[in-house]
Amino acid sequence: MASLPKIYDPQEIEGKWHQFWQNNGFFHAEATSDKPPYAIVIPPPNITGSLHIGHALDNTLQDCLIRWKRMQGYNVLWMPGTDHAGIVTELIMERKLAEEGTSRNALGREKFIERMWQWKDESAGYIVSQLQKLGCSCDWERERFTLDEGLSEAVRTAFVKLYNEGLIYRDTYMVNWCPQCNTAVSNLEVEPIEIDGNFYHIRYPVIDSDVMLEIATTRPETMLGDTAVAVHPDDERYQHLIGKKVLLPLSNREIPIIADEYVDTEFGTGALKVTPAHDVNDYEIGLRHDLEQRTIFTQDGYINEKAPKKYVNLSRWDCRKKVVEDLENENFLVKIVPHRHAVGHHDRCNTVVEPAISLQWFMNVRPLAERAIEATKKGEVTFIPERETTRFFHWMENIEPWPISRQRWWGHRLPIWYCNACEAVTAAMDTPQQCECGATDFHQDEDVLDTWFSSGLWPFSTMGWPEETDELNTFYPTSVLVTGWDILFFWVARMIMLGLGCMDEVPFRKVYLHGLVADEKGQKMSKSKGNSIDPLETIADYGTDAFRFALANTSTPIPYVPLLESQIEAGKRFTNKIWNAARFILMNLEKFPVPAENAEMTEGQELLEIQWIQSRLSHTIKTATDAIENFRFYEMAQTLYAFLWHEFCDWYLEFAKQRLSKNEPEALWVAADVLEQMMRLLHPIIPFLTEEIWQQLPHGGNNPTANDNASVTVAPWPEPIGENPTAEATMTNIMEVIENIRSIRGELNVPIGASVEVHIQSPNTEDRKRLETYLEQYLPAFTRVSNITIAESLPKPSASAEAVIGDLAIYIPLAGVIDFEAEKARLTKRYDQTVKDVAAAQKTLENPNFIERAPEKVVAQKRELLERLLVEQEKLARSLTMLSS
RNA sequence: GGGCGGGUAGCUCAGGUGGCUAGAGCGACAGCCUUACAAGCUGUAGGUCACAGGUUCAAGUCCUGUCCCGCCUACCA
Known part of the structure; x- marks a missing residue:
């Protein structure tokens, strides 16, 4: 550990953890369990080559939910698999065949299908490896394919069932005909x-x-x-x-x-x-x-x-x-x-x-659509964002028969047999034995089913339907479906209808429809437009974690989410920041190991900065949990980012450094604890780095169960321990003082090496006491000071810069250094702003209706604000007069 | 033709049920190699929240209308 590199290198870290998770079976879902179930079926990627940016977003969001729920102690199933994708895959193969100088028809059906299966084996394997590279914590033992044996049986079963119910029928009707695909x-x-x-x-x-x-x-x-x-x-x-x-x-x-x-x-x-x-x-x-x-x-x-x-x-x-x-x-x-x-x-x-007029097989979807509408109205399924519900209803209410037969080869052959003697039609799981007319010769329909028919069964076909399996008992209906809004009708609607048709129950309780990844102009990313970001290249350049963070962080609930290179860079910087914060803590823990017993830590609980950071952490846990609970991934990402960077690193670690310089390790130990909890909170978004760091951090402390866990993947989700408004308020005051001193130094170009005296005048006894207690402890960590004077009233030293915070004034003597014009300009600006704010507050308070009708709390807040502003205004005015004379 | 989403800082976006002096990231400018991080630190600038009305004590937030941009949907040959 002694030589953790300064720069975080994701390639070093990310590779090893997937295998570790896999070997320990952390992703495996139990078919029966005492734990509450939580299940998501993956939108099966088409076996058309490589993963695109849309998959990256979709699966990152799913993995966030899955990892979060797993940590919360649920029996989690993320069902993986791929889709044969009918015509699209055939077209890819046809292109390949053309390159080889042959064609689909030249090969013939049987040989063509053989080639398709070869392609499937390569492509599905490649896609799975890419999903794993993305960190997806699917139950890989359960991987399925829409054309595999079990799912094919499900397709035939569903077809025969719906045929027998009269919902599937053959008819001559006008359909859309593709002359290219025939x-x-x-x-x-x-x-x-x-x-x-x-x-x-x-x-x-x-x-x-x-x-x-x-x-x-x-x-x-x-x-x-x-x-x-x-x-x-x-x-x-x-x-x-x-x-x-x-x-x-x-x-x-x-x-x-x-x-x-x-x-x-x-x-x-x-x-x-x-x-x-x-x-x-x-x-x-x-x-x-x-x-x-x-x-x-x-x-x-x-x-x-x-x-x-x-x-x-x-x-x-x-x-x-x-x-x-x-x-x-x-x-x-x-x-x-x-x-x-x-x-x-x-x-x-x-x-x-x-x-074109054509003899085709159709599915009368109206009865199922009506059931789907009813189920949705009863709240059996809910759509997020809510607006998608309207779109769903509109589509369902105007639904038309679904032509399900395709004159293609790659797919599920219709389980329809025609008697060679009398042409009687039979729908059956296998070739019938004998026709009613007595004949025993049959031929099967040549057509295959629309690829969406089999994907429509996905939530239950993958769990073993038509058998009555433990998986179905435990996980159906699944908890949530996550996909892009663009396939609401193609897929989501059909899953709901077929779920009701086959299982008598909707396939999922919630549908989260995220936006489509777009470029900076708001154009949807696509290979054909050439504006696409390649997930694998991005992962190679920035690391999976950075990429995932960027995806979560930009995933706002708008139809097209722009993903900018700069945001991925921000993700990378964030992972580097985490890495270095961990480095700092781990390095110092070598010198000051966390004691085996927690007893010694309680002593440190008195420290303001500890109370403050724990309160802020608690608040962060609450906000982040609430955010992911409601599919606000961006809010979760931003909350964790802001806390870790701008509160924990910018302030708390500086406090801790100050303590360490005096050989007081309590703040460091708390830092380690906070970081450990942050690793858990960030783990759903940033799986690899958080595991790497978590493994190195002590995780016994206030988390006794963690000792039994070998991985952050299964560590418990942090619980908020409660907030401490008093500590937060005190700390806010201290921070304001520090920030004002920094601001003066910055604006008046006081060299960083130069020590300054700080004179603080504060009429409030309580405030003074607090400042006396904490400022001397904290201030040196943030700026170089030679002397701090705090008094009820103090003359403003000549040749000094000034800052005003309410009734509190800060003077920094800068004889010989101060540029009076610059100081005057600085104060004038603040004065002007204060005058404006005062006017606004006065206007509100002078309105009698405001006093009467606004809640007391709001009125009181406004009064307080005005009072403070008035004091500031007066102080600034006086100082400006002095400067001018 | 219907419907939906959006118009907030130079760019990309946050701002659940109206109420702290409108925020973040990136970019810009200035200063720092301060012993975790220069992929960093500190400071600064930048917004009449598309426009016009209305409701309200109070509107970026709710209502009406208008103008742009995008999308979905529809059989106008």
Whole structure:
């Protein structure tokens, strides 16, 4: 220990502790226990490579809660795992395959899945090691994966159950289709992006008339699939045309003019081309009027043979160009008007999605959504921040059927079998033996489930459901879910619904939705934007602890939390500060070891600085605990930071030094005790360094149980022992005096080496007594003084600087050193400020209503303030007059 | 179109139920290698709390309106 380096090197320290914790089983949760349970399931990271900044924040906050509760004596479970993540992971693999010169289709389903599992093994291992590097105290023995055997059984069980309850069904309906991924996707996976497009005004000639009906569209190519033109039934402009037909340009098909209330007479030309196969609204209109659904696109977004020959095999975009060109040539195009509008893109591959009619599996989520709303209203789940509840309700109240089948390979195959003989549909855990028709041959549905289906079961599938396990009994519903607000609908809402559907109970009691990490401009950090901070690089540069501190310290409850490099630096400086405070204490403890018995320590309890620091610590414990209890991580971090740095280091350790110079070790021993408690308080945020220091500090003292604990990880969470307002008030006075003396020295440039005399005039006997007792003890620790005089009344020495604190005056004779102009300026500034403050206080007190209606306490405080200010004002005025003469 | 969040020091942000003279970190300026820490210490400067009204004895905090910024949501072709 003798040679602790001056600069804290996180790389030296952080590496060794994870293994130590792991070997001692501190993170392991008991399936049955007398302790109260506390459980969090990790939002399983996608196996798509490395951890990003969002994971770092999310998991840091979870680890803070978990470590805190563990120290509080709970039976803590943090369930870890990863998510197969369906399409995203497939896309990554497809990119790899392309680099290798092959493709998904070339490999075939079986080989492709094999490659995916290889990838999973690498990626999941890498992610776990990164989480461990971040200090995450998950119960790693329980690690799960959404596609592993147990979870797959849970998925099949849930599916079959919901199918049997009639909530899962197959239907032909209009869905969002991704021509790139060749699959249906849900509304949530479609991201509307504003683009600059055009309004194409096109003339449709009305048959048996010389009238041209003008329509406007943003997607002219879809006119190849038009099967009607619609106008509003009350639109006088078009009344006479309803029931007639138009000749569809380019296709030369006759299509009817129909009347439908959906049409907005104000918008465009008031006439709407109807393409039931390629637009959601047109689809609805088509159903109402029994129109043909003319699909003109292939699944990958090319024109099929339902369109006129010349367009077949063109891409969507080429077709649009060609159609516009032809319309212009044939004089059907009226005009092109620029028009900005939102176009849906697949959030995974960024391709423009195509509304398409398709046979898919759906889940009717409405009944479960209603239960979820009810449960939330009853307080079975609460959202933090509260505003998220509104968003949740709004989504739930307007929820639509969830298309759950994906025409992909990587995922849970639907547990649906079709009879080869009669096509009867069976939902079952395994291949059925025999169909009702007597046949015994079946084929399983080719599709896989939306990846969110399996993650929706995560809180109970990871605990062994559908078996009735001890884990479920002990930990379900879990205590809290921590995740970003951006996946409230994708994931949180579905977990609540599926939890109610499968377990008859919500999956968690609280949902803490934190902000998304952003850069200094408030832009969300993302790899694609290139504004992202890489957690691993950051950890390498600053250390995990510093990084975690910065994350906790910036995590305010706003939607986008900016994380600045400078804040991570601040974190690093803080860890260094802690390191050095510990160094100081440990070095001195070698000279003055803490006595085995506490008896000798009681003697020191009389010391004001000890009473003060213990009171402040007590206050800090209370504030920090309250903060984390309410998910105010930033407040917890800031409270601990401010106390440790600005009270403990800046003041208390200076007091302790002073005592040590007189061979009085009590204050040091208390410093060691305070630091030990601080290590416990900081441990949830700063796990590694606090363990390192805690191991070296004596932790028997006032914490008798700690001797049995081998780690701060399982040391008890500190309890406040009570505050001492008298000691705090006295100390505040002393500090004020010291600060004023420092201020004079600083502003008048008195060299640090120069000793000064301090004359203090104080009319109050009590104050004088206190100052006499403490000032001589403390002052030398903070500034160089040659002599301190304290008296009821004192003449102001000529050529002296002055400070005023209420009725107390401090004079520092500076003959030969003082710059009278500078002193005058200094006092004038203070005087001006005091005059302002006096005026404000007077104004309030002169209002009779204030005296009458404000609480007595507030009035008394104001009076006291004014009194003090008036005294200060008078003193300053007198001194200024003297200076001027 | 609806809804939500934000506008406080040069920058990034705190300021639960209205009440101490509006705070922190970073940055700026000045001075210090004071025997834990120069990744440090000390001091200083810097804010009509977006704007306009209102409620109140009292408003950064509550209400109304306005202006910006951001986000979520919606089928306007």
